[in-house]
Amino acid sequence: MIKKIVILGGGTAGWMAANILAKRWAKYSVEIALVESSDIGIIGVGEGSTPQLKSFFDYMEIAEAEWMPACNATYKTGIRFCNWSTKPGFENYFHPFPAQPDDYSAPAFFYNCFVRRKGADVYAHPDKFFLATYLAKHQLGPKPAHHFPFQLGYGYHFDSSLVGLFLKQHAAKLGVAHIDARITEVKLDAQGYISHLLTENQQPLAADLFIDCSGFAGVLIQQALKVPFINFSSNLFNDSAVVMPTSAAMDITPQTTATALNAGWMWNIPLVNRIGNGYVYSSNYLSADMAETELRQKLNLLDKDVPVRHLKMKVGRLQHHWAKNCLAVGLSQGFIEPLEATALHLVQETVLGFAEAIELGDFTDREQANFNRSINQRFEAVRDYIVCHYRVNSRTDTQYWRDNANNNSLSDSLRELLQVWVGGGNLTQEIERQKIGCYYPSASWHCLLAGYGLFPTQDQLLPGNEVAHKYKMENIENFISRCALNFSSHREQLNDLVAKQQVM
Structure with a gap:
């Protein structure tokens, strides 16, 4: 029986995992602690969801009126x-x-x-x-x-940082402990399982199960346990993004807009208090400065001092999402570019799928292989759908679009x-x-x-x-x-x- 869980990393993925397991395993008196460092920021740009996110809040018995206004959220009926x-x-x-x-x-x-x-x-x-x-x-x-x-069916647009904060506060009500600390070392036992984490103050954090929500770094699953990462760059070219908010619109359209640009695409996500904008592109075809300039031109902000954020993306998935006594959730397990807003859906499916698998196996690793196969199939299916958007494009104005249309890595x-x-x-x-x-x-x-x-x-x-x-x-x-x-x-x-x- 799992009696103690340590989650490394907060953000929406970490706190979503904490909430799901705290509610699902409350009858088992499982002790859950989430450790994160306030000195380490989160990416926090994912602002859209699929309809599955509603099932998460329904499962948690959190009403829309409770969380949506607190997170500047709007409704989403699809993507143009x-x-x-x-x-x-x-x-x-x-x-x-x-x-x-x-x-x-x-x-x-x-x-x-x-x-x-x-x-x-x-x-x-x-x-x-x-x-x-x-x-x-x-x-x-x-x-x-x-x-x-x-x-x-409908999804949402939201401020991901505020959603993470909301879920953090809700997890506290469910008894999840929060530890503000930086992890400096991961200790393995003789069988290669994680025995404990060490903080910068040499505080040991031991657990039966560790959940890696440390982002692209994959501190536990990739760095400590050496689980291989499978790169998707052969058919998903985009590896970078530049993000820039603009003022809120008078009329809030319940849709995400994805507009194709020279070397990728631009999102437009309407929140209550602002519009989220970003340009997802391939650094093999466009420099960061050129991408920022193109985005500013599209938003008519070329001569205005509006701050931007530049991000790098690691697109692909792990070979195994559950290895030893560690489960990877969120960016640590993989990422498929945000075109269809599937990031939180994959988080949700991973955590719930893991809970179902380990319960089916009487809290052993008996169902581990089936679980990993299931999550990998989901990643591959999402990848195929998104790859199709690029493969069937008919643009010929830039090399980026021509290369995508001619890409036979399918x-x-x-x-x-x-x-x-x-x-x-x-x-x-x-x-x-x-x-x-x-x-x-x-x-x-x-x-x-x-x-x-x-x-x-x-x-x-x-x-x-x-x-x-x-x-x-x-x-x-x-x-x-x-x-x-x-x-x-x-x-x-x-x-x-x-x-x-x-x-x-």
Whole structure:
């Protein structure tokens, strides 16, 4: 039985792990301590999430009105991609989070994608088929009126530093101890397991389980236990970022915007108090100064003294995430660039998956291999989806985009998905065959590939017959617009959270 856990490193990953395990293993009286040095900063730029983050706060029984206003958080119904494609009519598209009403409209989208790939001139751009897309376009929040009995998946935008602080305070209520100290040495026992950590004051911190949340350094898992790191640079070129905030917008759109630039892409994330901006790029194609200049130009801040932060990214994953008596969580276990905001999702899946695996193994390492295999499969699936964004781009204006489009360092899974799409096959069946729909469902893959306009050229398309025009777009648009009547403005929903917080 695990009686004591030491977590090295705070930030959102460390405090999320502390909260999950403190709640899940409260009945076992497990002692949990998190050690971090106030002298060491955190990266703290991840400001977006997938819908899975809501399940974390639901699991922790933390209401949105309790945490969102405290973290300047807003809602997110999906991601708009701009200028990744040069195909006429497909320069922009929206990747929506799922909603129950999509069960009515998504089949029409899948069908139109299928027959357009066969040569029929039908409408197959994803933006008119999904409720979440409509909400973002019209700045409506994702919380429906009580009389609309259908669920909508949504994520959040937030200040990651404030989320870390909030979770730190919540963990304290659950009995998690906080130790402000710098670790100077990691001691192993004769079997190669971690026996204890030594602080700069020679204080030993012993535990049954150590969780490495020390960031890219991987102090425990990589430096002490020597677990190999698998680099993803062969098909994910970006390794750097420059970050710059700007003033808050009057109208807060519930979407992340990812705009393609010369050697990467720029994010725009609206918070209550500011807009988060950043340029993710490859240092092999662009210097840090050039990246900062390009970002300032895009934000019209070239001549203004706005502070920036320059960051380096270590993109890849560990060979094993659970080794000996150590679990790696967050940046220490790996990182896939932030295009789809998957960082906290991977943290959540790792911690919960570990808890389930070790419980299934009666608190032994019996399920260790299965757990590591599962997390690696998730990392690979996320990587494939993000690599696809670069591989299918049609830009030719810079060497960066040309090299991405010509990059054949693809997994067998991604290669087979693209072959099915281009060959006019059934993409949903291929996703089911590969058993990867639990990572990204068919709708996500259809939105990506159709959103880039990967269809026969306009001069190759034929008008089609009644079979091709099975679905009438006016009926789809009418259905979605009427569903949206049940949603209030995003700003109004954020104001409601503040009002609820004040009476809690």
